[in-house]
Amino acid sequence: xxxxxxxxxxxxxxxxELLGARAVWDxxxxxxxxxxxHLGKAExxxxxxxxxxxxxDATTLNALIALAHRWQPAEVxxxxxxxxxxxxxxxxxxxxxxxxxxxxxxxxxxxxxxHERGSWxxxxxQQPSSRRGPLWLSHGPEPLPVGGxxxxxxxxxxHPVATVGDRSDRLRLPCFVHDAEAQRLVLPAFGKLTGGHPxxxxxxxxxxxxxxxxxxxxPLPPERAPHRRG
Numbered sequence: 425x426x427x428x429x430x431x432x433x434x435x436x437x438x439x440x441e442l443l444g445a446r447a448v449w450d451x452x453x454x455x456x457x458x459x460x461x462h463l464g465k466a467e468x469x470x471x472x473x474x475x476x477x478x479x480x481d482a483t484t485l486n487a488l489i490a491l492a493h494r495w496q497p498a499e500v501x502x503x504x505x506x507x508x509x510x511x512x513x514x515x516x517x518x519x520x521x522x523x524x525x526x527x528x529x530x531x532x533x534x535x536x537x538x539h540e541r542g543s544w545x546x547x548x549x550q551q552p553s554s555r556r557g558p559l560w561l562s563h564g565p566e567p568l569p570v571g572g573x574x575x576x577x578x579x580x581x582x583h584p585v586a587t588v589g590d591r592s593d594r595l596r597l598p599c600f601v602h603d604a605e606a607q608r609l610v611l612p613a614f615g616k617l618t619g620g621h622p623x624x625x626x627x628x629x630x631x632x633x634x635x636x637x638x639x640x641x642x643p644l645p646p647e648r649a650p651h652r653r654g
Contacts, residue, residue: 428637429636429637435558438452444632446614450559454497455500455501456492456500457578460505460537462613462615463485463506484614484615487616488524488528492529498531499533500530501535504581505581506540506545506548507521507545535550538564538581555575558576559576560576561577561578564581565577583621584599584623584629585622586629598631601627610623
């Protein structure tokens, strides 16, 4: 299957585009959705004596600005954890966050995440989980609202990754994960300094790497794989 920068995802007639840049584009509502930027993570670790380089934020922010310029959204929505924590919320980072809407060319909405807890961001109100058309936007997995059985939940928080390869040659790649039973689509972490956690093998996944995205089905284990004849 050829690699591409985006793939369609249909939810009961509502089309989304899963982007290899670790974002979701909703063309009907003109929403660009990302999750888990964790800005200021390096500075948070530096405060504890861990010498991480401080250039991750610029890479993350430049990638987001480039995405907004390409897709021209009416709004950018961050599904929580825009920042990593109060220790990394420097004066310089505050200025960058204040300038983001102008740099993006559209309003910026932040769904409150666990890493924003206890922090105040000038000009950026932390909003609760909310509905946008057929979508339920939240930071992490949560029950859909009463009467929301037709909704698709979009969230982050889990930083899903999938392991490709065998014991001698493994590669961990960020991925989108669709849990059909829970009516949930989990976005990969957008930040460049974020880790990842393995996702459930039985969920549908799309791997992302170097700006490309591909649907992926894990090969069956030997005891379940079909036997070849001849």
